[in-house]
Amino acid sequence: MGPKKWLTATLAAGALASCAVPNQGTALPAVTVAVPPNTIVIQPPAVAAPPRTVYVTPSVPVAQTVIAFYDAINRRDFLTAWNLGGQRLAKGGTYASWSSGYATTSWADVTVRSVSGNTVYVDLSARQTDGSLRTFSGSYTVSDGVITGAKMKRLS
Template structure:
């Protein structure tokens, strides 16, 4: 027999010997090895691979390169972009989108974010009611838009902005 076949037969015979060698109520049971017929191949069932795990990758949350100042004006701008990233446009509208729309409707303002996958905000500094930021917006086509400028906050909402697109 070939070595591979012999190994399979040996394992099978050893299992048979172990099973037959157990005494039965004090009566001696002879251990008899039954040889597999010639040219018998024992095929092991294929190993079952675990199904692949699904990994969910969420868009990045509002990101800050530097720790965000714990001042209410900066927190308002951060909350605004966090709401946009979560696609909670009503919250973003109430945090200042209404003012940034400059008289436009909620529908047209929120539709303006249809091609934005996520936005990463870096608060550079604050001065009074002004928050100076850098903003990177990933578009649905994979491109990036980079902005720098400031937001003015009053009464817990963004009241104006002066942003310049860098790329």
Template sequence: MKAAGILVAALVLVGAAACGVPVAGTPVPVTVTPQAATTSVIAVPAPQTVYVQQPPVYVAPVDTSAAQTVIAYYDALNRRDFATAWSLGGSRIAGGGGYTKYVNGFATTSWDTLTVTDVRGNTVYVVLSAVQTDGSTRVFSGSYTVSGGVLAGSHMTRTK
């Protein structure tokens, strides 16, 4: 019977975690209460709080429209919404080859973690960690220039 209680608790946890979309990087408390079997009486332990946390995605020291544009760009990439990323300036920083080549360039990227380190006017300085589908991580640092609410240019260098 103890195994059944653990299974129910695990299912409740999985269901609870799937129901909400927590803000990235913010722990979300999930209360787990095992259900008692209907054919016998078992002791039900007190509810416990489990924290479900997504990896940190964005860290910005200053809330500016330029930084928010860069964050929105990487948010679109992480959601695999390449059309939005393209319209947020991906088309300007792609380096030629068109939309299909641009999308194919992200085929081996699993997730991007962006840290905004500074904002000076319309220039946003960042460190980017790109987790690859093979489990490796590529790290870049550099800057994006924002103009008219879209990326107008970039200068990124791979550091690892």
């Protein structure tokens, strides 16, 4: 296994606008998974979010855009998330409507499964403020550092 680079980030976020905004949720234990070679492991500090682990292949800018999108949502920096692709995901909706769509999401755990060209394949788990968990799988399309589309399917 190659060397690991450790980054610190907090990734509590909403899955999609329909899943709402991070608030407070039930903390879960960190997930331990075998890390593929040449992988960056992001482990957020225990600050307002449960311990989460996200894996992303390094030096793949399109995957880094998706991670940055969720990091911005986690920090409640909705303007940055809007500029990273929220505007495209809102499909003509307003910033206020899109950002308020995250009102019932406590956090989201996003795992980048793979990247093919400008398509980032992810699994997403979003803990809701009522304690329920919504899971999604699908992809984001990224162009010039901005998410331009999403094809996500809700699994539960």
